[in-house]
Amino acid sequence: MRTEPKARLKTSAMIASFADPGQKTAPAPFGHALVKAARENERIAGLTADLGKYTDMHIFAQAYPERFFQMGMAEQLLFGAAAGMAQAGLVPFASTYAVFAARRAYDFLCLDIAEPNLNVNIVGGLPGLATGYGPSHQATEDMAIFRGMPNLTIVDPCDPVDIEQAVPQLAASGGPTYLRLLRGNVPTVLDEYDYTFELGKAKVLRGGNDVVFVSSGLMTMRALAAAKELAAHNVDPAVVHTPTIKPFDAATVLAEVDTDRLVITLENHTVVGGLFETVASAAVRAGISRRILPIGLPDEFLHAGALPTLHERYGLTVERIKQTVLAEL
Known part of the structure; x- marks a missing residue:
């Protein structure tokens, strides 16, 4: 008797899209x-x-093509050339993987770009856990590295709405910026809310009586989805989206943190030095005594593998977020 082989799930360790099946997406929003x-x-x-x-x-x-420059596998040269272009009056956007920008070319970014406060826009692909290729490509600590660099603005967008509106604002901002890139077919979620991106501003996307999610990047998408699922358990979460990590909009975020609700930060980044510690630091400075629970990546080198499997393993999925909230209430 001849049996048909079972269909195999096709996935890739290098997958950069985190869209769910059937989810609305936009192709290459940064490029466009x-x-x-x-x-x-x-x-x-x-x-x-x-x-x-x-x-x-x-x-x-x-x-x-006349305004595009291919620098080859030379990230230090990439940012040195971008600095020269900015000195000459151009507005360069320089892209590479986030790990190479943050780890390999830090000194060039710091002294050639940030110290003279040049308008160079650094675009870091595969931020956080956006690839399964392991520690060589997983930029789990890029925001922690860059938060200490003076003059540098850091943006962690959620979706194409954020990216499309952020790019011209970054070009006009004057000083250096770092954009955590979401590439390929990127899920679109913020068009369902009364939202516009404003550089340096956080936005309350959803009010709620029981929980406050403070999130950035793709984790805002997950926070919104978890909020909808938690409604079935009579839990009502608010969602505060913080696309600009530095400078941080403490006023908007702390107004939501300083209540009796459970406060949870969500980020596609290690819990060391990113959104969680930014929020916690702002609360301490303001004299707010609140427990803040982080959902983010652990302080360790992560495994390689298929991206959906890794997101489940490290607690970034909607189901894991929901379980965390229910266990805390």
Whole structure:
């Protein structure tokens, strides 16, 4: 008797999309946003370190080949050249993987770009746990590294709405910026809320009586989904989206933290040095005595594997968030 082989789930350790089946997505939002911004600002230039396709910079390269520069596998050269362009009056967006920007080229970013406060926009692909390739490519500590750099603005967008609105604001911001890139087919969620991105501002997306989620990046998407599922358990969470990590909008966030509700931070980053410690520090400075519970990545080198499996393992899924909340209430 002949039996048909069972269908095998196809996945990849390098998968960069975190969209669920059937979820609404937008393709390459950063690349298209940069092209749109470049139409309105002829000073915008694009650079990459051999990763145009994998940071969506190839969209810009196709539209403006005369304003695109391929620097090869040389991240220090990438940012040194971007600094020179900014000194000459251009507005460069320089893309590579977040691990290479944060770890390999830190000194160049610090002394060539941040110290003279140049308008260089650093675009870091695969932030946090956005790949299964293991510690060599998982930028779990990039925000912790960059938060201590003076003059540097840090943005952790949730979706294409954030990215599309952030790009022109980053170009106009004057000083250096770091954008944690979501690439490929990126889920769109913020269009369902009365939301606009404002650099340096947090936004309350949803009110709630029992829990306050303070989130950034893709974890805002997960926070909103968990809030809907928790309603079936008579739990009503608020969601505060904080796309700008530095400078931090303490006033908006602390107004939600300083209540009797359970406060949970959610981030696609190690719990060391990222959103959790930013919120906790702001609360202490303001004299607010509240327990703040972090949901984020552990202080360890992570495993390699399929991205959905890793998100479940390290507690970033909607189901794991829901379980954490119910265990605390």
